[in-house]
Amino acid sequence: MKPKNPPDKQAELEQAAGNGLLHRRALLASGAVGLAGAGLSIGATAAAAEPLTEPQWGLEIGEDTPPYQTPSPFAKNIVRTLTNPKFEPRSSLSRTPHHLLEGSITPNGLHFTINHTGIPLIDPVKHKLLIHGLVKQPQVFTLDALLRYPLHSRPAFVECGGNSAPLFSPKPIQADLQALHGLSSCAEWTGVKLSILLEECGIDPSAKWMIAEGGDAPHLMRSVPLSKGQDDAMIALFQNGEPLMPGNGYPMRLLLPGWEGNLNIKFVRRIKLTTEPAMSFWESQVYTEPMPKGKSYNFTFINEVKSFITRPSPGLDLKQPGIYELSGIAYSGRGKITKVMVSADGGKSWAEAALQGPVQSKAFTRFRLPWRWNGGPAILQSRAWDDQGAFQPTRAAFVAERSQLDKEPPVTAFRNHHANVITSWAVSSSGKVTHTYA
Amino acid sequence: MRKVLALIGLALASPALAETPHLGKPVSASDMARWDIDISRDGKWLPPGDGTAAQGAPIFAAKCAVCHGDGGRGTDAAHKGQPAPPVLVNDVKFKPIDASTTSIANYWPYAPPLFGYIRAAMPWNEPRTLSDHEVYALTAYILAESKLIDPKLVLNAKTLAKVQMPNRNGFLPRFPELMPK
Numbered sequence: 001m002k003p004k005n006p007p008d009k010q011a012e013l014e015q016a017a018g019n020g021l022l023h024r025r026a027l028l029a030s031g032a033v034g035l036a037g038a039g040l041s042i043g044a045t046a047a048a049a050e051p052l053t054e055p056q057w058g059l060e061i062g063e064d065t066p067p068y069q070t071p072s073p074f075a076k077n078i079v080r081t082l083t084n085p086k087f088e089p090r091s092s093l094s095r096t097p098h099h100l101l102e103g104s105i106t107p108n109g110l111h112f113t114i115n116h117t118g119i120p121l122i123d124p125v126k127h128k129l130l131i132h133g134l135v136k137q138p139q140v141f142t143l144d145a146l147l148r149y150p151l152h153s154r155p156a157f158v159e160c161g162g163n164s165a166p167l168f169s170p171k172p173i174q175a176d177l178q179a180l181h182g183l184s185s186c187a188e189w190t191g192v193k194l195s196i197l198l199e200e201c202g203i204d205p206s207a208k209w210m211i212a213e214g215g216d217a218p219h220l221m222r223s224v225p226l227s228k229g230q231d232d233a234m235i236a237l238f239q240n241g242e243p244l245m246p247g248n249g250y251p252m253r254l255l256l257p258g259w260e261g262n263l264n265i266k267f268v269r270r271i272k273l274t275t276e277p278a279m280s281f282w283e284s285q286v287y288t289e290p291m292p293k294g295k296s297y298n299f300t301f302i303n304e305v306k307s308f309i310t311r312p313s314p315g316l317d318l319k320q321p322g323i324y325e326l327s328g329i330a331y332s333g334r335g336k337i338t339k340v341m342v343s344a345d346g347g348k349s350w351a352e353a354a355l356q357g358p359v360q361s362k363a364f365t366r367f368r369l370p371w372r373w374n375g376g377p378a379i380l381q382s383r384a385w386d387d388q389g390a391f392q393p394t395r396a397a398f399v400a401e402r403s404q405l406d407k408e409p410p411v412t413a414f415r416n417h418h419a420n421v422i423t424s425w426a427v428s429s430s431g432k433v434t435h436t437y438a
Numbered sequence: 439m440r441k442v443l444a445l446i447g448l449a450l451a452s453p454a455l456a457e458t459p460h461l462g463k464p465v466s467a468s469d470m471a472r473w474d475i476d477i478s479r480d481g482k483w484l485p486p487g488d489g490t491a492a493q494g495a496p497i498f499a500a501k502c503a504v505c506h507g508d509g510g511r512g513t514d515a516a517h518k519g520q521p522a523p524p525v526l527v528n529d530v531k532f533k534p535i536d537a538s539t540t541s542i543a544n545y546w547p548y549a550p551p552l553f554g555y556i557r558a559a560m561p562w563n564e565p566r567t568l569s570d571h572e573v574y575a576l577t578a579y580i581l582a583e584s585k586l587i588d589p590k591l592v593l594n595a596k597t598l599a600k601v602q603m604p605n606r607n608g609f610l611p612r613f614p615e616l617m618p619k
Contacts, residue, residue, distance in 0.1 A: 083521060084521070089504075089562050089563065090505075090521055090522055090523050116559075117559075117563075130465065130470055130473055131462070137464050138465050139462030139464055140463045141461065141462045145459070145461035145462065146461075148459050149458070150458075168535070196458050199458070200458055200460055200462055208618035208619075209618060213558075217559065217562075218558070218559040218565070219558035219559055219565065220559070221554075221558065225616055225617065226618065227616075227618070228616075269473070270473055272474070274478075276478060276480075277479070278476050278477070278478070278479065278551065278554070279547060279551045280554065280555060281551065281555040281559075284546045284547060284548065285540055285546060288537070288540075288545075290532070290533075290534050290535050290536065290537055291534060291535075291610075292534050292535060294532075295608055295609065296545075296608055296609050296610070297609070297610055297611070298609040298610070298612065299611045299617065300612040300613070301612070301616055302613060403534070404535070405535060405536055406536075409519075409538075410519055410520070412521055413519065413521075413538065414537060415535070415536050415537050416535060416536070417537070418612075
């Protein structure tokens with residue numbers, strides 16, 4: 001069939017940036033005919049398919065139905081990576097395999113977790129939430145009681161302040177996406193707006209902070225400005241439609257959309273209104289950011305805008321030149337993602353990715369962009385903007401502001417926190433994908 | 439005036455004025471005492487009792503050293519940079535950028551939260567089992583080993599509140615606009 005435009009002209013129209021990036025609507029808008037005309041079709045050069053036969057699973061009875069279904073055994077490699085598989089006396093972390101997932105919601109079994117003294121086995125009937133301090137009437141709430149309150153659902157990402165910490169290394173650590181950015185996940189959370197409970201207890205006008213504490217062994221305490229508690233904070237009871245996973249705070253957690261993961265106190269059992277922050281271990285040492293000139297940042301509440309390409313990424317090598325869809329995740333603790341730009345030439349030129357709607361505030365936004373890999377070297381990058389005007393820093397800008405370590409740290413170490421620098425993947429001419437800096 | 443009107447508007451829209459279930463149960467100060475364990479940074483909620491470094495040393499050896507090393511100086515794993523419970527006492531100089539060089543002595547801005555953390559979370563395998571006296575003794579031991587207090591100091595609510603931490607002014611809030619005024 002004759003294309004509407006000469007092939008070279010159409011290819012030019014669809015080219016959105018250097019090294020093969022196509023317009024975000026190129027594949028959707030032009031359809032198969034346009035693709036063939038522009039010489040984009042993979043099928044044109046592919047070998048013919050093998051004759052079709054009847055596979056065994058179509059000829060026999062399948063498995064019986066379990067009460068709670070789990071993924072196919074063929075998907076058994078889609079799991080979290082663990083930092084403490086022998087359960088030694090220290091924190092246990094599990095990381096989300098973003099490179100093996102799609103969409104904008106993290107399945108509950110794959111949501112990242114960090115637990116400092118194991119995962120508590122909490123009887124939901126006996127669990128209690130105390131609200132006290134600078135309130136007119138301290139009160140205790142049970143799960144049963146909270147389930148009678150007006151419930152509210154929203155998607156929200158939760159991200160550890162230490163996610164992406166390997167990017168403080170002076171050289172790109174050769175690890176996969178899961179190791180670099182796996183301490184961030186996104187779920188739809190359902191619960192009771194904290195503002196309702198605070199109002200019922202009667203907020204004393206002198207209250208400025210709230211100290212939230214978990215009910216598990218560490219009794220982890222964090223201080224949160226009361227204004228966040230009165231804004232979009234929630235006592236979350238459900239995660240993607242089912243009760244919270246034990247590692248994510250069952251039976252209830254504090255959810256502070258967009259704010260540093262550690263502040264989203266799991267197993268929450270106490271909220272105390274105060275005039276001052278607690279300056280707990282977690283905010284005096286752990287979740288602080290030593291800066292280049294000697295002072296350190298503390299109270300880094302917001303997880304700033306971030307994005308990364310999930311496919312391709314290290315471990316997902318390209319097998320042959322041709323059309324691929326670049327896919328990735330963007331999010332911001334300040335609000336909605338407004339734009340994600342993608343580069344295939346290490347930042348020399350950029351094309352705007354398509355955002356999968358509905359784009360929601362403080363939640364993962366999936367972005368995608370078609371790319372024609374010509375078989376040569378490429379450096380893939382993504383850079384996100386949010387509706388508050390914030391955007392990801394380049395490597396040079398990030399290092400100028402935050403600096404970098406003298407030498408490469410272990411990939412699991414947290415030598416600093418809150419890195420939201422652009423992530424770069426190098427594609428070699430053999431199709432191998434590695435972490436790089438550009 | 440516009441601000442006042444806006445505030446009234448907010449109040450009208452607030453769920454507080456809507457019917458809410460009110461299913462919390464009132465609780466008295468004495469009934470919540472066991473849970474009311476956070477320590478103000480200036481020490482004003484420190485409990486009665488006291489302890490010394492000499493009293494803390496054997497408790498540390500028995501209950502803490504297995505994870506934090508002798509004298510709180512870290513385990514082999516920690517020294518190799520492997521994931522491990524934190525080193526509590528060392529002579530490392532704080533180096534900008536690298537959080538692995540932070541310690542209680544060179545980093546924490548306030549001393550009373552050390553009591554609060556031990557009382558809330560330690561020992562790792564049996565938290566909330568130490569008496570306030572034992573917590574004061576352990577706090578004294580760690581502060582003395584860190585050369586932050588006189589080893590003979592009897593640590594109590596008053597003396598702990600007075601401990602000056604060298605890095606008291608070492609922090610800047612990352613988002614000053616979000617800090618309550």
